[in-house]
Amino acid sequence: MKDFKKLDLIPNVIYETIVSTYNKNNTPNAAPMGIKIDKRKNVLISPFTSSQTYKNLDEQKCGVINITTDPLVFLKTAFKENDSIKLLQSWFIEAKCVNAPKLKNVNAHIEFCVIEKEMESNNRARFICKTKFIDVVNQITPIYCRAYFAVIESIIHSTRIKMYIEQKNTEMANRLKKLVYHYYDITKKISPNTVHMEIMDQLLELIDKWEEKIRSES
Numbered sequence: 001m002k003d004f005k006k007l008d009l010i011p012n013v014i015y016e017t018i019v020s021t022y023n024k025n026n027t028p029n030a031a032p033m034g035i036k037i038d039k040r041k042n043v044l045i046s047p048f049t050s051s052q053t054y055k056n057l058d059e060q061k062c063g064v065i066n067i068t069t070d071p072l073v074f075l076k077t078a079f080k081e082n083d084s085i086k087l088l089q090s091w092f093i094e095a096k097c098v099n100a101p102k103l104k105n106v107n108a109h110i111e112f113c114v115i116e117k118e119m120e121s122n123n124r125a126r127f128i129c130k131t132k133f134i135d136v137v138n139q140i141t142p143i144y145c146r147a148y149f150a151v152i153e154s155i156i157h158s159t160r161i162k163m164y165i166e167q168k169n170t171e172m173a174n175r176l177k178k179l180v181y182h183y184y185d186i187t188k189k190i191s192p193n194t195v196h197m198e199i200m201d202q203l204l205e206l207i208d209k210w211e212e213k214i215r216s217e218s
């Protein structure tokens, strides 16, 4: 099954996942990595060239994207070099279609092969990958994406901004506006040209309107 439909991924949105690969000595490695799909359904992964994931993808030319919402998996795979955090070999099993390990107990796996590597200016590489197999264990698979969080937070803040503007509490309104601008920048980076950005643009327009109304009344 190579169908992205069950995962409901929006092209060009960055999703936070765990990428697992084999090291040179055949031991498994895993690390949190943002991934996105392009319009041709290729998967894009951009590891720093200093990371083990970069080296492994460059050498092995394949890996697995593990989809989970368990923050512990993110913690353990991000900080595995710490003595207190152990990334156990027993967490992994063999992937089905590529020469890579995959994590047990996650929501879904995307097994892929690297078809192209591009070097970017900021010490990152971009691997363009072709999906070989998708295995959705849980039908409903929420994937970490900072844009969802950013947008919801902004909507909640905006309801308060409206209230503070109406109360002429400029200090509190400005404090929350700063947060919305911050989330705006995050959303623009994480989820450009999507409904997330449409909502963010609408929120900024609304805030302008509320401020203009108060100005015209005074």
Ligand SMILES: Cc1cc2nc3c(=O)[nH]c(=O)nc-3n(C[C@H](O)[C@H](O)[C@H](O)COP(=O)(O)O)c2cc1C
Residues within 6 Å of the ligand: 016, 017, 029, 030, 031, 032, 033, 034, 035, 046, 047, 048, 050, 051, 052, 053, 054, 074, 077, 078, 079
């Ligand atoms: C949610 C999340 C997303 C991340 N995305 C990336 C990424 O896209 N590229 C990258 O190089 N590092 C990313 N990191 C940092 C790496 O996971 C971290 O540096 C890790 O230790 C690299 O492990 P490795 O050397 O085994 O590849 C991310 C970390 C987190 C927590």
